[in-house]
Amino acid sequence: MIPHAPHILLVEDNPADMRLTLEALKEGNVRCNLHWVKDGVEALDYLYRRNGFEHSVRPDLILLDLNLPRLDGREVLADIKAHLQLRRIPTVILSTSKEEEDILRCYDLHANCYITKDPLNFESFLEVIRAIDRFWLSLVTLPRRAGEQ
Structure with a gap:
């Protein structure tokens, strides 16, 4: 359990x-600080604290879509998991893709889990978010962010 939001x-x-x-986070009463980036390049800039994200906070959890512009989610995942400190951040693939090739590739790249989302069904998506909260933010012991005591 994380002592902070x-x-x-x-x-x-x-x-x-x-x-x-x-x-869904609000509806599910998930206490968190959500940071949003729109593509794979911004994701890596955020994580490496560069190009306008110099003061970004190291996330406790990454929710990563696969089909992104500029740099797709698979490439982002490979970069995260190749970096000594970033690889410790749990990375949840949250994608509409049910393709076996995508699922296997993400696990080969060391995704922590792969969840298929249905954004057209709010109740189903809300349950996904609640499950992420229950497991990743309430049950699991996550590593401290870099620089924290």
Whole structure:
């Protein structure tokens, strides 16, 4: 359990899906600080604290979409998991893709889990967000963010 409101980095190019995630977090009473970036390049800039994100907070959890502009989620995941400190951040793939190839590739790249989302069914999506909260933000012991005591 995290002693502070956890910081979640949402990497999602679709503003409607971002708003849906925000609404589901509110509806599910998930206490967190949500940070949103719109593509893979921004995600890495945020995580490496560069190009306008110099004061970003290292997230406790990353929710990563796969089909992103400029740099797709698979490339972002590979970069995160290749970095000594970033690889410790649990990375949840949250995608509409049910393709076995996508699922296997993400696990090969060391995704912590792969969840298929249905943004057209709010109740189903709300249950996904509640499950993420129950497991990743309430049950699991997460590593401290870099620089914290």
